[in-house]
Amino acid sequence: MYQKFLPAALAAQTGWKEWPSFGDDLAKFLLFAIPVVFIYGICIGSFLNVVIIRLPRGESLIKRSSHCMTCGAKIRIIDLIPVFSWLFLKGKCHSCGEKISPRYPIVEALNGILYVIDLLIFGVNFNCVIMMLFTSILICVAFIDWDTMDMYVPMLLLIAALAIPSHFLTYIPLKERIIGIFIISVPFLLIGEISGAYIKKKTGEKVRGIELGDTILMACAGALIGWKAMIPSAFIGIILAAIFGLIIKKVTGSSKFAFGPYLCIGLWIGAMFGEEITMWYILQLPKDDPIQYYSAFLLR
Numbered sequence: 001m002y003q004k005f006l007p008a009a010l011a012a013q014t015g016w017k018e019w020p021s022f023g024d025d026l027a028k029f030l031l032f033a034i035p036v037v038f039i040y041g042i043c044i045g046s047f048l049n050v051v052i053i054r055l056p057r058g059e060s061l062i063k064r065s066s067h068c069m070t071c072g073a074k075i076r077i078i079d080l081i082p083v084f085s086w087l088f089l090k091g092k093c094h095s096c097g098e099k100i101s102p103r104y105p106i107v108e109a110l111n112g113i114l115y116v117i118d119l120l121i122f123g124v125n126f127n128c129v130i131m132m133l134f135t136s137i138l139i140c141v142a143f144i145d146w147d148t149m150d151m152y153v154p155m156l157l158l159i160a161a162l163a164i165p166s167h168f169l170t171y172i173p174l175k176e177r178i179i180g181i182f183i184i185s186v187p188f189l190l191i192g193e194i195s196g197a198y199i200k201k202k203t204g205e206k207v208r209g210i211e212l213g214d215t216i217l218m219a220c221a222g223a224l225i226g227w228k229a230m231i232p233s234a235f236i237g238i239i240l241a242a243i244f245g246l247i248i249k250k251v252t253g254s255s256k257f258a259f260g261p262y263l264c265i266g267l268w269i270g271a272m273f274g275e276e277i278t279m280w281y282i283l284q285l286p287k288d289d290p291i292q293y294y295s296a297f298l299l300r
């Protein structure tokens with residue numbers, strides 16, 4: 001059964017997601033690879049927690065060993081096992097018994113699960129490694145933005161830097177990457193500028209509808225995943241932000257919230273399935289549709 005659906009479902013038609021042929025050994029390979037990739041993912045996730053907590057405070061990422069946020073007790077080696085230590089300690093510090101935020105195991109498990117999906121979608125190749133790095137950067141960007149309503153530009157530029165190895169190792173044409181840089185970031189920049197000027201005129205506040213960080217994020221991600229993946233990414237991100245924005249406004253009464261986490265979710269889904277969504281959508285349109293006309297021009 002698996003020989004029939006897995007490679008067909010997982011290998012992309014677009015050519016940059018490809019599985020080497022494992023034949024009958026695919027199931028055996030996955031049985032081994034999925035736990036290994038998951039454990040690797042939760043260990044990296046453990047480091048992401050350090051980045052998410054320490055970077056906004058300007059603390060060193062490597063120097064001090066992990067310590068309890070309440071009593072300062074050093075965390076024992078045995079309590080450093082990602083996800084499992086938290087479950088074993090029932091979410092409490094071994095020294096003072098104070099609650100440890102469930103966010104730590106959530107970030108770890110999230111990174112592990114998304115790494116496994118990266119593997120299943122992209123197969124065993126360098127592009128999968130690039131997508132795993134992209135996944136981890138998105139998790140950091142999303143949680144830091146959620147906490148601080150701010151983004152770190154060097155972290156965003158790291159996404160753009162990934163576009164360089166990606167260009168040599170995958171099949172996304174340079175043209176798709178260059179269009180990808182501008183296709184979402186330019187509208188975002190315009191909306192940000194216009195809304196910023198409007199809000200300043202009305203209330204005197206210096207707030208923009210879309211912050212510059214979000215705009216830079218979409219430009220950098222566009223260089224990595226190309227315009228075909230960017231369009232569904234932006235749609236998904238905006239729709240999620242609209243839904244959760246309404247919920248947040250109902251709960252807290254504030255209309256100010258971080259846009260970044262939703263864009264990051266959109267970008268991750270877009271990186272996985274965006275190309276296929278865009279190609280499928282274009283193929284649904286009638287032949288004389290202007291979108292089909294322009295996309296034919298972009299795809300040439």
Ligand SMILES: [Zn+2]
Pocket residue numbers: 068069070071072073093094095096097098
């Ligand atoms: Zn403690």
